[in-house]
Amino acid sequence: MERSGPPPQDNFSIFQERYAVPHSDVALKIEQEVFGHSSGVDGFTTLEEADALAAVLDVGSRSTVLDLGAGRGWLAGYIAEASGCHVVSSDIPTDALVECKRRFSARDMTGRATTVAADARALPFRRQGIDAAIHSDVFC
């Protein structure tokens, strides 16, 4: 079902444009006030909700977690730091993945954090290679 009115821009174009522009300091301040973290994300996951997600995953240093629609990689990075797991951040906008990679590097996580440009409908992973898959407000 599509929005009423003139044909909307497709979701991929919307997010490609959105991630091409880094979040401003004001936007990060707002995010911190509203969600408890300032990660340059566009979803609605609070810090408490991220903790609840980390709690159900039951993963550790020998696990691989895939973040679908990862954006700039906040949630994957949070889960990786909380659990010690390996993370794969998957999304389509390359600007988001570049920022994701930069953040992993800044947190000294490059040994256990990977980015993949991929459509969630056609993921390039081998069968039974992922311990858990996470997502948060994809296409929101």
Add this chain to the structure above:
Amino acid sequence: MLKPRGLLAGYIIHTPSGLTPEQEQEAVDLGPSAVGAERSPVDSATMAGFREVRAKDVTDTFLESLDRLLSARLSYEAQLRELKGDEAFEEDQADSEGKRRGVLSGLLKRSFIVARK
């Protein structure tokens, strides 16, 4: 892709079951454009072969976040208008207000879904 007993978990904005086609359209107009779906997230996960599918309604927290987001943007309005321009600021506010109306009208929900392969 997932190992046996692997988990799929996350947060999703969706429409509740039982909406009329007109209500579904209204939800799509108010919420994220991809919110319309033929099945609930629980039913979709079940049909995809997941078991032990659990859903926790986190719509109240979503509504609180929308209220705080709208209020916070207003408190930084001058800076945001200067940075992004009037049109972008007003679009962002209208988008969040639309989602808020959708939640208050019972057309939009947000859930924490956990499903095991």
